[in-house]
Amino acid sequence: MTHTDASFDTRAHYMALMARKRLYGGLVLTVFVALMVSGFMLADDRNAGGFWSGLPQILDFPASVIDDTLPKLDRLPGHVVRYFPALLETVNIAAVSTLIGALLAMVISLLSTRGLARWPRLIPLFRRIMDILRAVPEIVIALVLIFVLGGGPVPAMIAIAFHTVGALGKLFSEVNENADLKPVEGLQSVGATWLQRMWLGVVPQVSPNYFSYALLRFEINIRASAILGFVGAGGIGYELRNAMAWGQGRFDEAAAIFLLLFGSIVIFDQLSSHVRNAMIAKKGTH
Amino acid sequence: MADAVLYASADRLFLRKRLLAFGLPAVVLAYLAYVFFAFDIAGLAERARMDNARTLLADVWSYKTHVTQDNRTGEVVVAIEGERKGTYAAGTEPDWVEMDPEGTVVALGDGHAVTFLPAGGFRYDVPGYGPVEVRVEGREVVSNLEGEIPDWVSASGTRVQVETSHARISVTRNRTELFRYFPGWELFFFTLGSPYHGHGAGEILFGDRIDPTRSNLSGAWHDFWGNDMWRHADVAWALFETVLMAFLGTFGAAFVALPLAFLSARNFAPLVAVRFAVRRVFDFLRGVDGLIWTIVLSRAFGPGPLTGALAILLTDTGTFGKLFSEALENVDGKQIEGVSSTGAKPLQRYRFGVLPQITPVLISQLFYYLESNTRSATIIGAITGGGIGLLLTQAMITQKDWEEVSYYIILIVLMVMAMDSLSGWLRRKLIRGA
Numbered sequence: 001m002t003h004t005d006a007s008f009d010t011r012a013h014y015m016a017l018m019a020r021k022r023l024y025g026g027l028v029l030t031v032f033v034a035l036m037v038s039g040f041m042l043a044d045d046r047n048a049g050g051f052w053s054g055l056p057q058i059l060d061f062p063a064s065v066i067d068d069t070l071p072k073l074d075r076l077p078g079h080v081v082r083y084f085p086a087l088l089e090t091v092n093i094a095a096v097s098t099l100i101g102a103l104l105a106m107v108i109s110l111l112s113t114r115g116l117a118r119w120p121r122l123i124p125l126f127r128r129i130m131d132i133l134r135a136v137p138e139i140v141i142a143l144v145l146i147f148v149l150g151g152g153p154v155p156a157m158i159a160i161a162f163h164t165v166g167a168l169g170k171l172f173s174e175v176n177e178n179a180d181l182k183p184v185e186g187l188q189s190v191g192a193t194w195l196q197r198m199w200l201g202v203v204p205q206v207s208p209n210y211f212s213y214a215l216l217r218f219e220i221n222i223r224a225s226a227i228l229g230f231v232g233a234g235g236i237g238y239e240l241r242n243a244m245a246w247g248q249g250r251f252d253e254a255a256a257i258f259l260l261l262f263g264s265i266v267i268f269d270q271l272s273s274h275v276r277n278a279m280i281a282k283k284g285t286h
Numbered sequence: 287m288a289d290a291v292l293y294a295s296a297d298r299l300f301l302r303k304r305l306l307a308f309g310l311p312a313v314v315l316a317y318l319a320y321v322f323f324a325f326d327i328a329g330l331a332e333r334a335r336m337d338n339a340r341t342l343l344a345d346v347w348s349y350k351t352h353v354t355q356d357n358r359t360g361e362v363v364v365a366i367e368g369e370r371k372g373t374y375a376a377g378t379e380p381d382w383v384e385m386d387p388e389g390t391v392v393a394l395g396d397g398h399a400v401t402f403l404p405a406g407g408f409r410y411d412v413p414g415y416g417p418v419e420v421r422v423e424g425r426e427v428v429s430n431l432e433g434e435i436p437d438w439v440s441a442s443g444t445r446v447q448v449e450t451s452h453a454r455i456s457v458t459r460n461r462t463e464l465f466r467y468f469p470g471w472e473l474f475f476f477t478l479g480s481p482y483h484g485h486g487a488g489e490i491l492f493g494d495r496i497d498p499t500r501s502n503l504s505g506a507w508h509d510f511w512g513n514d515m516w517r518h519a520d521v522a523w524a525l526f527e528t529v530l531m532a533f534l535g536t537f538g539a540a541f542v543a544l545p546l547a548f549l550s551a552r553n554f555a556p557l558v559a560v561r562f563a564v565r566r567v568f569d570f571l572r573g574v575d576g577l578i579w580t581i582v583l584s585r586a587f588g589p590g591p592l593t594g595a596l597a598i599l600l601t602d603t604g605t606f607g608k609l610f611s612e613a614l615e616n617v618d619g620k621q622i623e624g625v626s627s628t629g630a631k632p633l634q635r636y637r638f639g640v641l642p643q644i645t646p647v648l649i650s651q652l653f654y655y656l657e658s659n660t661r662s663a664t665i666i667g668a669i670t671g672g673g674i675g676l677l678l679t680q681a682m683i684t685q686k687d688w689e690e691v692s693y694y695i696i697l698i699v700l701m702v703m704a705m706d707s708l709s710g711w712l713r714r715k716l717i718r719g720a
Contacts, residue, residue, distance in 0.1 A: 032537075036534065036537060036538065036541075039530055039533060039534050040534055040538075040592070040595070042530065042591075043527075043530060043531070043534060043590070043591040043592040043595050044592050046527065046590050046591050046592070046672070047587055047588060047589070047590030047591060047592035047593060047672075048587070048588030048589050048590050048671075049586070049587045049588030049590075050587070051587060051592055054586040054587035054588065055586070057585070057586040058582070058583070058586040058587075060585065060586065061581075061582050061585040061586065062582060089324070092321055092324060092325075095317075096317075096318070096321050096325075099314065099317070099318070131703060131706070132699060132703075134702075134706075135661075135698075135699045135702035135703045135706065136695070136698070136699055136702075137661040137664045137665055137698060137702070138665070139664065139665045139668055139675070139678075140664075140678065140695050140698060143668075143678070143679065143682050144342070144682075144691070147335075147338055147342065147682065147685065148334060148335060148336075148338050148339045148342065149330060149333065149334050149335075150333040150334070150335065152325070152326075152333075153325045154325055154327065154330055157325070223575050223576065223577070226575065226577055227576070227577045227665055227669070230577060230669060231668060231669070231679075237577065240577075240581075244581065258578060261575065261577075261578065262573050262574055262575075262578070265572075265573045265575055266569065266573040269569075269572065269573065
């Protein structure tokens with residue numbers, strides 16, 4: 001009797017628990033959907049053009065770009081060649097800022113990892129610095145620097161490098177936390193300085209992970225550098241804005257730029273994921 | 287024999303290591319050198335506008351009050367930052383300006399005092415130098431300085447400017463203008479039109495009613511919130527709009543991407559063709575990138591938060607689609623088998639066999655992107671004209687409201703950090719709950 005009673009109780013209890021869980025889940029989902037719907041309605045309300053009135057026109061712009069390009073298809077390769085240096089500048093901005101950002105991120109991440117830091121008391125300080133660097137959108141620094149330094153690639157480079165230090169620094173310090181401390185101790189026992197301990201003891205362990213994160217960041221930075229160009233900091237984004245300003249009838253140059261941008265993003269995206277996969281595979285065999 | 291082979295391979299390894307140790311830094315240096323010339327960094331020093339940098343830095347932490355005399359009418363106006371919204375009404379001028387039709391006297395402290403000449407010009411007893419007098423004579427502006435003029439005075443036939451540690455005064459035929467700098471952000475809480483201007487927090491909270499028609503707290507809040515120089519209400523709304531863009535974009539993308547991800551995962555998609563097509567759609571959405579989506583969408587929907595939200599939504603649908611389908615390909619088949627052994631239908635299999643496995647991955651990615659999209663929304667807002675990004679670019683275009691720019695920058699950084707902690711907290715909470 002006790003046996004059946006107990007099992008009955010468990011079952012009822014379980015069902016009640018499930019019902020409550022479902023109720024909560026459903027409630028959360030309902031609230032969430034309501035938030036989304038009202039959010040979209042609010043955003044639609046605040047937008048200059050409405051969603052439903054704009055929806056039929058969504059293909060107008062791509063269509064007019066294609067219309068402008070098709071009759072002048074023979075000029076497209078010429079445009080592509082002409083804008084290639086601008087693309088190169090955009091990629092260079094991304095590459096340099098990733099490089100400089102990664103080097104600085106390496107230093108600051110080592111300084112803010114427990115067990116490795118040169119000055120353990122300053123770990124919170126370096127972490128806050130990274131938080132702030134990460135929180136500043138690139139565009140903010142870029143716009144201020146454009147005012148001081150004038151347009152061109154340098155403001156974009158500095159702005160993206162700043163953000164990269166913060167973003168990579170966080171990821172790097174997570175990697176550092178998993179590093180084996182034995183080589184560091186070994187080096188310390190023979191009197192190595194902090195720099196030597198880090199360079200010879202830690203960096204060889206973590207560099208594959210660093211590299212993979214930096215590659216991912218490079219991909220993100222190409223997009224960022226194109227966007228910053230659009231607000232005045234050189235490269236393909238700047239050319240795109242100029243090409244757009246010429247207006248209907250001359251969108252064939254914009255089409256060339258779209259193609260270049262799309263192509264380079266896809267290529268670097270595939271390349272970096274390929275390299276990262278290869279690295280993971282290589283790591284697995286060792 | 288075996289030793290020789292070992293030695294040889296060790297030598298090769300060392301050679302490779304050495305090559306890497308010196309070759310890699312050399313390549314990096316060579317690349318940096320190339321960029322140094324490609325970006326013309328040497329020419330940067332010439333192009334850099336250090337005076338812009340100085341005004342910017344000075345403006346960030348200080349503001350100036352203009353005392354302007356119209357030399358034709360002799361009328362003197364005192365205005366903060368020279369703006370109409372910051373103009374002192376007649377009779378309410380600050381006490382360091384003594385209005386006088388015979389010659390307004392501006393006391394700058396530390397013995398510095400400037401007397402305006404009603405016909406145009408001023409007299410300024412610069413301590414440690416002597417009296418400087420500038421007056422308008424006909425079409426010319428002349429000064430009493432003869433011979434070698436000190437470097438803090440710049441004079442041409444039509445304009446004389448004197449800049450000391452306490453003020454900057456310039457005279458042209460039409461006007462005599464004095465700038466005095468004060469630390470801080472001007473009129474941040476109340477504009478001059480508000481009765482609460484010049485009252486401290488203690489006075490407003492605990493003192494007598496300043497405006498007899500309303501209580502201090504509500505009146506002060508109303509005047510602060512409606513401050514038409516800093517527009518706190520608009521700024522708060524813009525911040526909200528930016529977060530809204532990020533929220534709608536991120537979660538909207540998740541809603542769209544989740545079902546599509548099932549179609550593109552190797553272990554769920556029934557047809558290779560469908561899988562291939564959906565994957566190319568994801569690649570396309572990602573490859574086109576937020577910038578181009580923003581341009582295309584703003585042509586159709588006009589500027590505003592909806593455009594920004596949809597641009598984020600489209601780009602992230604591609605990203606999430608890829609991430610989710612990778613997560614789906616890594617799910618454990620045993621759990622699904624277990625569920626299906628109880629006779630579950632396909633939808634139930636997904637709900638109870640698959641979703642619980644990928645929820646942690648899903649949630650952690652979503653919240654990671656929510657924070658990152660708050661930054662993207664700021665940037666997209668600057669392009670499409672919505673949210674705090676728009677306010678930031680507007681303030682920058684004027685090239686003089688740098689205190690507002692720095693205010694917005696601080697708010698943006700705080701907003702992103704708040705979103706970072708919020709999403710981190712929610713992530714931990716939800717993953718542990720699930």
